[in-house]
Amino acid sequence: MGMESQLLEIAGQITLVLLTLAILISFVRLIIGPDQADRIVALDLISVLIVAYLAALSIYTQEKSFMDVAIAYALISFLGTVALARFRERLARERGGRENLGQEEDS
Amino acid sequence: MQILTAILMLCGGIFCFLASVGMLRFPDTIIRMHAATKAGALGSGLMFLALASYYLELSTSLRALAAIVFLLLTAPVAAHLIGRAAYCTKVRLYEQTKIDELSYACDWHQGEDTEDDT
DSSP states (O other), X not given: OHHHHHHHHHHHHHHXXXXXXXXXXXXXXXXXXXXXXXHHHHHHHHHHHHHHHHHHXXXXXXXXXXXXXXXXXXXXXXXXXXXXXXXXXXXXXXTTSOSOHHHHHHO | OHHHHHHXXXXXXXXXHHHHHHHHHOSSHHXXXXXXXXXXXXXXXXXXXXXXHXXXXXXXXXXXXXXXXXXXXXXXXXXXXXXXXXXXXTOOOOTXXXXXXXXXXXXXXXXXXXXGGO
Protein backbone atom coordinates (compact mmCIF):
# COMPACT_ATOMS: atom_id res chain seq x y z
CA MET A 1 0.00 0.00 0.00
CA GLY A 2 2.79 2.38 0.90
CA MET A 3 4.73 1.55 -2.23
CA GLU A 4 1.68 2.08 -4.41
CA SER A 5 0.94 5.52 -3.00
CA GLN A 6 4.61 6.41 -3.41
CA LEU A 7 4.40 5.31 -7.06
CA LEU A 8 1.31 7.46 -7.50
CA GLU A 9 3.14 10.43 -6.02
CA ILE A 10 6.11 9.98 -8.37
CA ALA A 11 3.77 9.62 -11.35
CA GLY A 12 1.96 12.79 -10.28
CA GLN A 13 5.22 14.71 -10.06
CA ILE A 14 6.34 13.54 -13.51
CA THR A 15 2.94 14.40 -14.97
CA LEU A 16 2.90 17.88 -13.46
CA VAL A 17 6.40 18.58 -14.79
CA LEU A 18 5.39 17.36 -18.27
CA LEU A 19 2.27 19.53 -18.25
CA THR A 20 4.23 22.59 -17.14
CA LEU A 21 6.74 22.04 -19.95
CA ALA A 22 3.84 21.61 -22.39
CA ILE A 23 2.24 24.89 -21.33
CA LEU A 24 5.58 26.69 -21.69
CA ILE A 25 6.20 25.24 -25.16
CA SER A 26 2.77 26.22 -26.43
CA PHE A 27 3.31 29.67 -24.92
CA VAL A 28 6.31 29.98 -27.25
CA ARG A 29 3.97 29.30 -30.19
CA LEU A 30 1.54 31.85 -28.76
CA ILE A 31 4.29 34.47 -28.91
CA ILE A 32 6.00 33.66 -32.21
CA GLY A 33 2.91 32.53 -34.13
CA PRO A 34 3.10 34.12 -37.58
CA ASP A 35 -0.67 34.42 -37.98
CA GLN A 36 -3.55 35.32 -35.70
CA ALA A 37 -5.04 31.86 -36.23
CA ASP A 38 -1.87 30.30 -34.81
CA ARG A 39 -2.31 32.34 -31.67
CA ILE A 40 -5.96 31.27 -31.34
CA VAL A 41 -4.97 27.61 -31.72
CA ALA A 42 -2.22 28.07 -29.14
CA LEU A 43 -4.65 29.67 -26.69
CA ASP A 44 -7.08 26.78 -27.20
CA LEU A 45 -4.31 24.24 -26.54
CA ILE A 46 -3.16 26.14 -23.44
CA SER A 47 -6.68 26.13 -21.98
CA VAL A 48 -7.03 22.38 -22.63
CA LEU A 49 -3.64 21.84 -20.98
CA ILE A 50 -4.73 23.88 -17.95
CA VAL A 51 -7.82 21.66 -17.64
CA ALA A 52 -5.55 18.59 -17.69
CA TYR A 53 -3.25 20.29 -15.16
CA LEU A 54 -6.15 20.90 -12.78
CA ALA A 55 -7.23 17.25 -13.08
CA ALA A 56 -3.68 16.06 -12.35
CA LEU A 57 -3.43 18.48 -9.43
CA SER A 58 -6.67 17.08 -8.05
CA ILE A 59 -5.10 13.62 -7.95
CA TYR A 60 -1.75 14.85 -6.64
CA THR A 61 -3.12 16.90 -3.77
CA GLN A 62 -6.13 14.57 -3.17
CA GLU A 63 -8.45 17.55 -3.25
CA LYS A 64 -11.74 16.78 -4.97
CA SER A 65 -12.82 20.37 -5.49
CA PHE A 66 -10.11 20.94 -8.12
CA MET A 67 -12.16 18.73 -10.44
CA ASP A 68 -15.10 21.15 -10.28
CA VAL A 69 -12.68 23.95 -11.09
CA ALA A 70 -11.46 21.96 -14.10
CA ILE A 71 -15.01 21.40 -15.41
CA ALA A 72 -15.91 25.07 -15.02
CA TYR A 73 -12.68 26.12 -16.70
CA ALA A 74 -13.40 23.78 -19.62
CA LEU A 75 -16.84 25.40 -20.12
CA ILE A 76 -15.46 28.94 -19.99
CA SER A 77 -12.48 28.21 -22.26
CA PHE A 78 -14.78 26.69 -24.90
CA LEU A 79 -16.82 29.88 -24.91
CA GLY A 80 -13.66 31.97 -25.19
CA THR A 81 -12.32 29.96 -28.12
CA VAL A 82 -15.63 30.17 -29.97
CA ALA A 83 -15.78 33.92 -29.38
CA LEU A 84 -12.23 34.44 -30.70
CA ALA A 85 -12.87 32.35 -33.81
CA ARG A 86 -16.14 34.14 -34.59
CA PHE A 87 -14.49 37.51 -34.05
CA ARG A 88 -11.68 36.73 -36.46
CA GLU A 89 -14.04 35.33 -39.07
CA ARG A 90 -16.31 38.37 -38.91
CA LEU A 91 -13.34 40.71 -39.12
CA ALA A 92 -12.14 38.93 -42.26
CA ARG A 93 -15.61 39.02 -43.76
CA GLU A 94 -15.87 42.77 -43.24
CA ARG A 95 -12.59 43.23 -45.05
CA GLY A 96 -13.79 41.14 -47.98
CA GLY A 97 -12.22 37.83 -47.04
CA ARG A 98 -9.41 38.24 -49.53
CA GLU A 99 -6.36 39.29 -47.59
CA ASN A 100 -4.49 37.44 -44.93
CA LEU A 101 -4.70 39.48 -41.80
CA GLY A 102 -1.53 38.15 -40.20
CA GLN A 103 0.64 38.64 -43.23
CA GLU A 104 -0.85 42.07 -43.64
CA GLU A 105 0.54 42.87 -40.23
CA ASP A 106 3.95 41.51 -41.17
CA SER A 107 4.37 43.47 -44.36
CA MET B 1 -6.16 0.55 -8.72
CA GLN B 2 -3.57 3.19 -7.89
CA ILE B 3 -1.25 1.62 -10.44
CA LEU B 4 -3.96 2.06 -13.09
CA THR B 5 -4.37 5.68 -11.99
CA ALA B 6 -0.63 6.26 -12.28
CA ILE B 7 -0.48 4.70 -15.75
CA LEU B 8 -3.46 6.72 -17.03
CA MET B 9 -2.05 9.93 -15.58
CA LEU B 10 1.38 9.36 -17.14
CA CYS B 11 -0.19 8.59 -20.53
CA GLY B 12 -2.26 11.77 -20.33
CA GLY B 13 0.78 13.84 -19.46
CA ILE B 14 2.80 12.35 -22.31
CA PHE B 15 -0.01 13.00 -24.81
CA CYS B 16 -0.35 16.61 -23.65
CA PHE B 17 3.41 17.10 -23.95
CA LEU B 18 3.40 15.61 -27.46
CA ALA B 19 0.54 17.92 -28.41
CA SER B 20 2.56 20.95 -27.43
CA VAL B 21 5.69 19.64 -29.20
CA GLY B 22 3.63 19.18 -32.36
CA MET B 23 2.24 22.66 -31.82
CA LEU B 24 5.77 24.03 -31.85
CA ARG B 25 7.27 22.02 -34.69
CA PHE B 26 4.55 21.49 -37.31
CA PRO B 27 4.85 23.79 -40.33
CA ASP B 28 1.31 25.08 -40.88
CA THR B 29 -1.71 26.36 -38.98
CA ILE B 30 -4.02 23.60 -40.19
CA ILE B 31 -1.42 20.90 -39.48
CA ARG B 32 -0.81 22.40 -36.05
CA MET B 33 -4.52 22.15 -35.29
CA HIS B 34 -4.24 18.41 -35.97
CA ALA B 35 -1.79 18.05 -33.08
CA ALA B 36 -3.41 20.56 -30.75
CA THR B 37 -7.02 19.43 -30.85
CA LYS B 38 -6.64 15.65 -31.08
CA ALA B 39 -3.78 15.05 -28.70
CA GLY B 40 -4.93 17.75 -26.32
CA ALA B 41 -8.43 16.34 -26.00
CA LEU B 42 -7.05 12.80 -25.65
CA GLY B 43 -4.62 13.88 -22.94
CA SER B 44 -7.29 15.69 -20.95
CA GLY B 45 -9.67 12.76 -21.37
CA LEU B 46 -7.05 10.33 -20.06
CA MET B 47 -6.43 12.66 -17.13
CA PHE B 48 -10.15 12.69 -16.25
CA LEU B 49 -10.21 8.88 -16.57
CA ALA B 50 -7.35 8.74 -14.07
CA LEU B 51 -9.38 11.01 -11.79
CA ALA B 52 -12.43 8.72 -12.10
CA SER B 53 -10.36 5.62 -11.36
CA TYR B 54 -8.63 7.27 -8.41
CA TYR B 55 -11.66 8.34 -6.39
CA LEU B 56 -14.06 5.53 -7.38
CA GLU B 57 -17.13 7.17 -5.87
CA LEU B 58 -20.34 7.46 -7.80
CA SER B 59 -20.67 11.26 -7.76
CA THR B 60 -17.03 12.07 -8.46
CA SER B 61 -16.55 9.45 -11.16
CA LEU B 62 -19.81 10.44 -12.86
CA ARG B 63 -18.70 14.07 -12.91
CA ALA B 64 -15.37 13.03 -14.39
CA LEU B 65 -17.14 11.02 -17.09
CA ALA B 66 -19.43 13.98 -17.81
CA ALA B 67 -16.32 16.14 -18.18
CA ILE B 68 -14.89 13.65 -20.71
CA VAL B 69 -18.14 13.70 -22.71
CA PHE B 70 -18.12 17.49 -22.64
CA LEU B 71 -14.52 17.62 -23.85
CA LEU B 72 -15.22 15.19 -26.66
CA LEU B 73 -18.28 17.23 -27.69
CA THR B 74 -16.71 20.67 -27.61
CA ALA B 75 -13.20 19.99 -28.99
CA PRO B 76 -14.40 19.25 -32.58
CA VAL B 77 -16.74 22.24 -32.55
CA ALA B 78 -14.00 24.62 -31.47
CA ALA B 79 -11.55 23.07 -33.93
CA HIS B 80 -14.07 23.40 -36.76
CA LEU B 81 -14.68 27.06 -35.98
CA ILE B 82 -10.97 27.88 -35.75
CA GLY B 83 -10.21 25.92 -38.90
CA ARG B 84 -12.93 27.63 -40.91
CA ALA B 85 -11.86 31.05 -39.71
CA ALA B 86 -8.22 30.26 -40.51
CA TYR B 87 -8.93 28.80 -43.93
CA CYS B 88 -11.38 31.45 -45.05
CA THR B 89 -8.93 34.22 -44.21
CA LYS B 90 -6.47 32.62 -46.63
CA VAL B 91 -3.94 31.44 -44.11
CA ARG B 92 -0.59 30.41 -45.57
CA LEU B 93 -0.61 26.68 -46.40
CA TYR B 94 2.36 24.36 -46.28
CA GLU B 95 4.50 24.34 -49.42
CA GLN B 96 3.95 20.63 -50.07
CA THR B 97 0.16 20.82 -49.90
CA LYS B 98 -1.05 18.94 -52.97
CA ILE B 99 -4.84 18.80 -52.79
CA ASP B 100 -6.93 21.81 -51.77
CA GLU B 101 -10.49 20.57 -52.06
CA LEU B 102 -12.05 23.57 -50.33
CA SER B 103 -10.58 26.21 -52.60
CA TYR B 104 -14.00 27.25 -53.84
CA ALA B 105 -15.86 27.14 -50.54
CA CYS B 106 -15.65 30.65 -49.13
CA ASP B 107 -16.02 33.28 -51.82
CA TRP B 108 -17.03 36.20 -49.69
CA HIS B 109 -15.99 38.78 -52.21
CA GLN B 110 -18.79 37.84 -54.62
CA GLY B 111 -21.62 39.02 -52.41
CA GLU B 112 -22.99 39.32 -48.93
CA ASP B 113 -25.48 36.47 -49.23
CA THR B 114 -23.51 34.28 -46.82
CA GLU B 115 -24.45 36.39 -43.84
CA ASP B 116 -27.27 34.13 -42.72
CA ASP B 117 -25.15 31.60 -40.86
CA THR B 118 -24.11 33.99 -38.12
